[in-house]
Amino acid sequence: MEYINNGSLFNLIKKHNRLSEQKAFKYFIQTVSAVNFLHENNLIHRDLKPENLLLNENDDIKLCDFGWCVELSIGNRITFCGTYEYMAPEIIKEMPYNHSIDVWSLGVLLYELLHGYSPFKSQKSTDNKDIEENDNMDYSEIFKNIIKLQFKIDRDDLSTHCKDLIYSKFIHIKNN
Amino acid sequence: MDNKTRIKVKDILNHPWVRNFEKKEIERVKSEVKQKMLLDSGKRSNEDISEINNNNNDNDDNNEYNNNNDDIKYLQHFQDIDSEEENIRNLESELLKAKIKAGKVSTKNVQFSDDNNKNNNNNNNHINNNNYMSYNQQSSSINSNNALKNKFSTSNVLDKINSESLKSLPKNIMMSNEDFSLLQNNLKDDSLFDKVLNQVQSGKRPKTKNSSKKSDESLKAKLNKSSYNKTKKKAFDYRFKDSNKEDKDEFRLAENIYMTTMNDNLKHRIESDEEIEERLNNLNKYEKPTKKSKTMLSSKNIRHIYSPAKFISISHTSNIKYIIIYN
Numbered sequence A: 001m002e003y004i005n006n007g008s009l010f011n012l013i014k015k016h017n018r019l020s021e022q023k024a025f026k027y028f029i030q031t032v033s034a035v036n037f038l039h040e041n042n043l044i045h046r047d048l049k050p051e052n053l054l055l056n057e058n059d060d061i062k063l064c065d066f067g068w069c070v071e072l073s074i075g076n077r078i079t080f081c082g083t084y085e086y087m088a089p090e091i092i093k094e095m096p097y098n099h100s101i102d103v104w105s106l107g108v109l110l111y112e113l114l115h116g117y118s119p120f121k122s123q124k125s126t127d128n129k130d131i132e133e134n135d136n137m138d139y140s141e142i143f144k145n146i147i148k149l150q151f152k153i154d155r156d157d158l159s160t161h162c163k164d165l166i167y168s169k170f171i172h173i174k175n176n
Numbered sequence B: 001m002d003n004k005t006r007i008k009v010k011d012i013l014n015h016p017w018v019r020n021f022e023k024k025e026i027e028r029v030k031s032e033v034k035q036k037m038l039l040d041s042g043k044r045s046n047e048d049i050s051e052i053n054n055n056n057n058d059n060d061d062n063n064e065y066n067n068n069n070d071d072i073k074y075l076q077h078f079q080d081i082d083s084e085e086e087n088i089r090n091l092e093s094e095l096l097k098a099k100i101k102a103g104k105v106s107t108k109n110v111q112f113s114d115d116n117n118k119n120n121n122n123n124n125n126h127i128n129n130n131n132y133m134s135y136n137q138q139s140s141s142i143n144s145n146n147a148l149k150n151k152f153s154t155s156n157v158l159d160k161i162n163s164e165s166l167k168s169l170p171k172n173i174m175m176s177n178e179d180f181s182l183l184q185n186n187l188k189d190d191s192l193f194d195k196v197l198n199q200v201q202s203g204k205r206p207k208t209k210n211s212s213k214k215s216d217e218s219l220k221a222k223l224n225k226s227s228y229n230k231t232k233k234k235a236f237d238y239r240f241k242d243s244n245k246e247d248k249d250e251f252r253l254a255e256n257i258y259m260t261t262m263n264d265n266l267k268h269r270i271e272s273d274e275e276i277e278e279r280l281n282n283l284n285k286y287e288k289p290t291k292k293s294k295t296m297l298s299s300k301n302i303r304h305i306y307s308p309a310k311f312i313s314i315s316h317t318s319n320i321k322y323i324i325i326y327n
Helices: A009-016 A021-040 A100-115 A140-148 A160-171 B016-042 B046-054 B056-101 B107-128 B132-168 B177-185 B190-201 B213-239 B245-269 B273-286 B291-296 B299-306 B308-315
Strands: A053-055 A061-063
Touching: A009 A053, A009 A100, A021 A061, A021 A100, A021 B016, A100 A160, A160 B016
Parallel strands: none
Antiparallel strands: A053 A061
């Protein structure tokens, strides 16, 4: 297996607090192409987050941790899994879901790259967001934020196209 | 929240935000590559590049001026070629006249040459109607053709001499093709021509430096070696055209070491006939060789196998029963 020695995107966000639109675009589009490959092969990653996106020596993204990755050929899934802040509302509501949960996670990722924190963070949120390791954490606030879609874009310097992508394509759904 | 209306990953790639950034990125890379190419080609600084961009019009003018200069040089070059060819033509015609005087060339052949010249003149007149460049190009080719045809006509003369004068040679003298070609090559030198012809007519075989087979072979070997060295040098120059002196020296050193080791190995491998026979006998203990393989396993063939080049050629025959490799 290839040795990736440049740390994860999570470390990078922590180090720089937030990234420029151009830099965020680079990492985001590389992640999108990786996820696109999985979806084309009928697979869902189900745990997309900056910790699972590593950076190689050329500063390119490497998607890892396929522990929750499943094939979608047998129909929609219902397993409650993933990372709280990146969970799509349908998982929290325990509804059957498909590959679109990865798209939700991509939207959250783009937000986090541009802001340095996730859109649905709780006031008590910690660095470690895994379910298994944070059993005692009060995540009801995060779930509440996700279901109510309570978040806002705190950067004025972002382009309208970028805001549109976050608001209407990933997280908010246009009311038809 | 309806997950069915959420965007698909594929569609993200077509979103205006992504396309805009891609365009910007492509332009950025393009400009970077362009600048790098400019820097590499002329070893110029960024300031120089901006200066070049500002002074584009001036450069165009200069280019025109340079082009004009090049044209003049080019035309001058053709004029020089013309005058040289004129000289050669004069010399050849003088030589031909001298031969006619000496009675070595029949007037029939001369007539042929004259006709040829007439034709050429007609061609030239025709070509004069075209532009200057094409005239010069075609004229030079015609002149060279003319020279070739003159040569051809003189070789016709020799054919005639060969067929007619050689008939009068004593019966015990046979002129070989080799001798004849020598005679043909030395045709221009009249004294040598006479000398050789006299020798042939008096019944002696003409002897020149190149006549012996041995010297021919050594000359061939020399030529091959020099052409090999030339090719090697060309290959070396091509490979290291962008390298500095240190790289070249390092390669040469490595090559020398390699060649020395190879030679040492080969020396080590060539053994005496007795040693090879002994090894063969040992091998024969394990497998009884067939009649065919026995022939192959003579010490002579084994010795060939030791040489890497021979090994390749022999292996293609697929007759090898044993390949002995010594470490």
